[in-house]
Amino acid sequence: MTLADVLQMGKRRLSEAGVPEPEWNAWYLFSHCFHINRNRYFLCSEEIAAEENIKTFENLLVEREKRIPLEYIIHETEFMGLPFQVNEHVLIPRQDTECLVEEVLKVSEGKDVLDLCTGSGCIGISLAKLGKCKSVTLSDISGEALAVAEKNARKNDVAVRLVESDLFRDIRGSFDIIVSNPPYIRSKEIDELMPEVREHEPRLALDGSEDGLLFYRSIIKVINSFLKPNGWLFFEIGWNQGEEVSRMMREEGFHAVEVKKDLAGLDRIVQGQYRE
Numbered sequence: 001m002t003l004a005d006v007l008q009m010g011k012r013r014l015s016e017a018g019v020p021e022p023e024w025n026a027w028y029l030f031s032h033c034f035h036i037n038r039n040r041y042f043l044c045s046e047e048i049a050a051e052e053n054i055k056t057f058e059n060l061l062v063e064r065e066k067r068i069p070l071e072y073i074i075h076e077t078e079f080m081g082l083p084f085q086v087n088e089h090v091l092i093p094r095q096d097t098e099c100l101v102e103e104v105l106k107v108s109e110g111k112d113v114l115d116l117c118t119g120s121g122c123i124g125i126s127l128a129k130l131g132k133c134k135s136v137t138l139s140d141i142s143g144e145a146l147a148v149a150e151k152n153a154r155k156n157d158v159a160v161r162l163v164e165s166d167l168f169r170d171i172r173g174s175f176d177i178i179v180s181n182p183p184y185i186r187s188k189e190i191d192e193l194m195p196e197v198r199e200h201e202p203r204l205a206l207d208g209s210e211d212g213l214l215f216y217r218s219i220i221k222v223i224n225s226f227l228k229p230n231g232w233l234f235f236e237i238g239w240n241q242g243e244e245v246s247r248m249m250r251e252e253g254f255h256a257v258e259v260k261k262d263l264a265g266l267d268r269i270v271q272g273q274y275r276e
Contacts, residue, residue: 004045006030006054010061017065020194025070026061032074033057067195080126084152089144091205093122096262097181100236100269101126103260104179107232108133111176114226115139116167116219119205121149121160123179128158139163139171142204167218174228181236182215184208212238213245220248227274234271242267 001009010026019025031037033056034049063073071077071092077084079093080101086092101123104113108131115124118138128136138149138160146162153160165171185206190198197206208214216235227233233254237245242259249257254272262268 001049001054002046003034003036003041003049006034006049006057007041007045010057013061014064019064019067025064028070028074029060029064030057033060067199069196069200072200079122080130082122082126082129082156084120084122084125085148085155086120087148088200089142089202090120090148091201093120096264096268097123097236099260099262100179100181100234101130103269103271104177104232104234105131108177110134112173113137113177113179114171114175116178116180117141117182117205117215118149119145119181121152123181124160125149125152125156125158127179128153128160129156134176135161137161137163137171137175139165141166142202145202145205167215168222168226171226174226175231176228177232177234178219178223178227179234180215180219182208182219184212184215184236184238184241186210186212208238212241213248216241216245216248220252223252223274229274231274232271233274234269236268237270239266239268242270245270246272 007030010030011023014022014026033053060073069092071086072088075085077086077093080098108127111133113127113133113136115138118124118140121138124136124138127133140146143164146164150162163170183206185208187207187210190206246257249272253275255275257272259267260269
């Protein structure tokens with residue numbers, strides 16, 4: 001089989017299995033197995049493929065046909081132009097979350113930052129790398145997730161502090177910025193998600209309770225003990241949660257509360273400054 005034949009076989013198999021975007025998925029698995037970029041592929045597509053690489057590619061196709069997410073199969077993804085390792089213990093970073101980071105970057109210089117519910121560390125590590133922060137702390141209830149975040153901090157050559165904590169339970173000190181992408185999907189809606197998410201991404205990082213707002217309430221309720229006066233709070237939210245999260249923040253003493261949209265034009269971020 002030529003390289004072109006192998007790639008075409010991958011596209012066909014993933015399409016027949018009902019995998020979304022089969023061509024895109026096949027290409028990334030193919031390039032991962034054959035260590036080839038698109039420019040080289042166009043020059044060498046008629047070369048005979050190595051049998052060992054074909055077998056590896058076929059094994060990865062089997063995993064993707066089972067709807068295991070592509071990022072978990074190749075164990076990596078990109079976020080804010082930076083490389084991140086991922087596995088089944090962390091959510092896969094989404095492009096919409098880059099919008100959250102971009103908002104925090106506007107005020108992050110010289111600030112002490114806490115990334116609460118950090119998961120892979122993509123938010124806090126991106127801020128540490130790009131935001132000229134004074135310090136960045138990554139916190140998560142999951143030790144397995146923090147192990148991934150620690151690897152990603154080393155991978156991106158940033159100095160961060162890691163704290164295993166159930167929200168603020170083991171957090172010490174106060175911060176100029178607290179940013180969080182907490183679990184916010186309603187419990188009953190998780191079973192309606194695509195198989196890649198409901199069957200493979202950690203439910204602990206998805207389930208926001210019956211109304212999806214449990215973690216926003218829990219964080220905002222005690223925020224005055226951890227956020228400095230005139231400090232910033234940034235949340236990622238579900239598309240229909242902006243009004244309620246904004247109300248909770250205003251009632252707790254936040255001003256300049258705003259809802260910002262993602263790349264699809266949906267509500268995705270709520271932010272505000274704390275005033276005692």
